[in-house]
């Protein structure tokens with residue numbers, strides 16, 4: 001069910017971006033570049049959900065994880081994040097970092113359930129003055 005994204009998935013990913021992020025959705029060009037990049041891992045779960053991670057040596061960054069509203073609450077994000085952690089570890093990363101809006105309870109709940117810890121706060125990082133939490137997980141030891 002979860003597989004690597006290819007060029008044929010770009011339209012579905014853009015639709016997920018628009019449904020989940022509205023005005024801050026990534027453009028088609030950005031999605032296309034991410035899918036083509038060797039430094040990025042982009043995984044899809046059908047046309048319902050996708051996630052992207054970038055890997056640079058010891059560090060990996062969770063760039064996106066998003067599930068269409070109608071498909072939420074069924075464990076798709078959990079499956080995607082597990083697969084992204086596995087891929088990042090296979091590529092040599094020892095930790096995963098991410099930034100999340102401090103008012104995004106669903107995403108914070110997901111990350112905390114995996115054991116991510118908040119290591120710093122960026123005050124007023126997002127539009128409207130919302131703080132960003134920087135979270136970290138040691139993936140070399142995870143599971």
Ligand SMILES: CC(C)(COP(=O)(O)OP(=O)(O)OC[C@H]1O[C@@H](n2cnc3c(N)ncnc32)[C@H](O)[C@@H]1OP(=O)(O)O)[C@@H](O)C(=O)NCCC(=O)NCCS
Pocket residue numbers: 020063064065066067068071072073074075076077078079100104105106107108109110111113
């Ligand atoms: C965050 C998001 C990816 C979760 O997707 P999902 O498929 O509904 O999540 P799952 O069903 O896999 O849930 C996994 C865990 O996440 C946590 N979680 C999910 N939704 C939650 C909510 N509304 N409130 C609190 N915790 C939540 C829970 O710990 C859950 O485990 P449980 O079901 O055993 O309680 C989804 O809400 C989404 O796409 N949001 C918009 C995009 C976004 O903000 N992405 C993150 C920033 S890039």
